[in-house]
Amino acid sequence: GAVVSQHPSRVICKSGTSVKIECRSLDFQATTMFWYRQFPKQSLMLMATSNEGSKATYEQGVEKDKFLINHASLTLSTLTVTSAHPEDSSFYICSARDSWAVGNTEAFFGQGTRLTVV
Amino acid sequence: AQKITQTQPGMFVQEKEAVTLDCTYDTSDQSYGLFWYKQPSSGEMIFLIYQGSYDEQNATEGRYSLNFQKARKSANLVISASQLGDSAMYFCAMRERRNTGFQKLVFGTGTRLLVSP
Numbered sequence: 550g551a552v553v554s555q556h557p558s559r560v561i562c563k564s565g566t567s568v569k570i571e572c573r574s575l576d577f578q579a580t581t582m583f584w585y586r587q588f589p590k591q592s593l594m595l596m597a598t599s600n601e602g603s604k605a606t607y608e609q610g611v612e613k614d615k616f617l618i619n620h621a622s623l624t625l626s627t628l629t630v631t632s633a634h635p636e637d638s639s640f641y642i643c644s645a646r647d648s649w650a651v652g653n654t655e656a657f658f659g660q661g662t663r664l665t666v667v
Numbered sequence: 668a669q670k671i672t673q674t675q676p677g678m679f680v681q682e683k684e685a686v687t688l689d690c691t692y693d694t695s696d697q698s699y700g701l702f703w704y705k706q707p708s709s710g711e712m713i714f715l716i717y718q719g720s721y722d723e724q725n726a727t728e729g730r731y732s733l734n735f736q737k738a739r740k741s742a743n744l745v746i747s748a749s750q751l752g753d754s755a756m757y758f759c760a761m762r763e764r765r766n767t768g769f770q771k772l773v774f775g776t777g778t779r780l781l782v783s784p
Contacts, residue, residue, distance in 0.1 A: 583771065592774045592775060592777055593712075593758070593774045640710055642710070642711075656702075656772060658714075659711070661710035
């Protein structure tokens with residue numbers, strides 16, 4: 550099946566610094582990627598939809614200036630958590646769909662990034 | 668707005684037995700898709716099975732089958748011959764239709780399955 554690679558898998562950063570998370574589709578092109586956040590023992594909540602070559606679409610309540618998304622190519626989207634604070638500590642996971650897929654609109658997920666802000 | 672409900676926070680099953688994980692959904696759309704994902708402790712989301720709203724037959728993928736009852740708006744996951752490696756969180760999700768672009772997935776709260784020897 551299609552592979553989505555997310556890096557890093559774990560990151561610890563100091564409060565006030567910025568952290569960049571990468572999401573790559575390894576064997577397919579993805580015009581659209583999705584960024585989710587998951588708190589412990591909770592479900593996934595969509596943060597934003599990343600569109601190649603255009604601005605991301607953020608869900609209600611998600612701060613655009615805090616969570617910067619860049620989708621510069623058909624295989625790479627990045628999420629930058631700016632001026633991170635302890636409350637930003639969470640599990641972030643991306644997903645992507647093959648742009649050329651028809652029928653089953655399966656979304657493939659990255660391995661996730663566990664962010665801890667100290 | 669679409670909603671997914673998983674009423675079982677945790678389920679236990681003995682190895683080699685079958686188990687059913689419940690999922691009900693609410694939508695006013697005629698066309699929609701339902702997914703099941705497995706999330707082991709490592710955190711990755713593993714796609715298991717997909718059911719389209721117009722599919723007449725229940726989806727099956729190896730030991731996974733989806734008991735789709737459209738009138739009841741339920742899409743239960745059945746795992747046959749459980750294995751120890753099946754212990755994980757399981758999420759039911761629905762594809763939410765939007766006017767443009769890929770539709771987002773709306774997830775349920777998940778069910779933690781524990782398979783015992």
